[in-house]
Amino acid sequence: MFLDAPRGMRDPAVRSQRLKMLGLSRIAPLREWSAGITVTTGKLLPEFDPADGGLDSHSLILHGWISTPLSEAPTGPDLLSVDNDSDTAEFMWRMREETGLQQGTAMHWRVVPWYLETPPQEPEDVSRADIRDGSAYLMELLFKLPKLETVLLCGEVPRRAWAEFIAPLTNQFTVIETVDAYAAIASPTVAAELRSAFERAARRTF
Template sequence: MPARAHKSNAIVQSKLARLDEPHVAPLVALADEIAKSRGLPPGAVPYPDPDFAGVRAEALVLLKSPGPGAVTGTGSGLLSPENDDPTAARAHAEYERVGLDWRRVVHWNAVPWPTEADNPTGSDLHAARPWLPRVLELVPDIRAVLLLGKVAEQEWARPGLGTIAVGRRVPVIAAPMPSWPGITRAGASQALREAFDRLASVLG
């Protein structure tokens, strides 16, 4: 589908109706468990896009926290480069450029719930840390990790995560966030392109 496809409510609703499909259902259940732990309703923690690989993913793409395009109410309620926001559109363009089928990939956030500020607080990060290992348990076949932004890099580097949690060594690729503040820094666009090039090369 084209960039910003989630402008269409019909497309969004058709995807939300597929969240019980076996490849995404475990991650949907985890998102609801996280929401409940925060006193939030189901759906407040955005779900994986069912067009992605879900638990069959060959690569995990980790970002910092849900943006407006992913949040229920202001956006689709899905983690997807088809969301109607510039960050998602830039990620969509990179997938298209390298010809990488995102049915091989799953997106997640270091802080999986919406945060009040653009950047998660220390409290948010601390509260989120028990959840990422749970995600990794659900995606046992990943062959690469793409970290988008400093928050994702810092959280992945914490003891007990990374290749230890995955259970074997996989390439870990770091890149700037494709958001406006991140992508305008000197060399950021090129670094993002190189990261997607490497991800595509690793997956083959």
């Protein structure tokens, strides 16, 4: 992994250094695209993690929705990163480290990439309209990643999005259906399923 331990961005110096990397060539075009979504929708999106693969990604790890409001804090924008200082980020960091799905070969995205004013409590609370709108941008993203081979659908919302809005339009990617991080954190049995999916994706990156 890019750092030697999880929760690296609890250190302001590490976070500051990461933000300085946002101009990297593998990230900059994606940032420009993401900024266009904000202009179109008026909704703030997190930044891509420049330690992840960006345009060089072979795997896309797809989550459902944002559970906490995004901020435009003086310390800089929110990052969609396994190095964040949260339980979920730490879990995903350890899962990727253990399975060999390294940061330079993969990246994360959400079906609904902006914060919903009425935060869903369960996957079934995410409306079809929100999934449809997010999936339109997901389809754009898929074809901005020239090396992309594998998409991991982590949870019910990514599965719904893919089945209804993506699969009818393309079949060129290997799709691995698995569980979301919240369920995996709560159960070692479920975590084993996610680990198996990550291992499959890691094997396909070489």
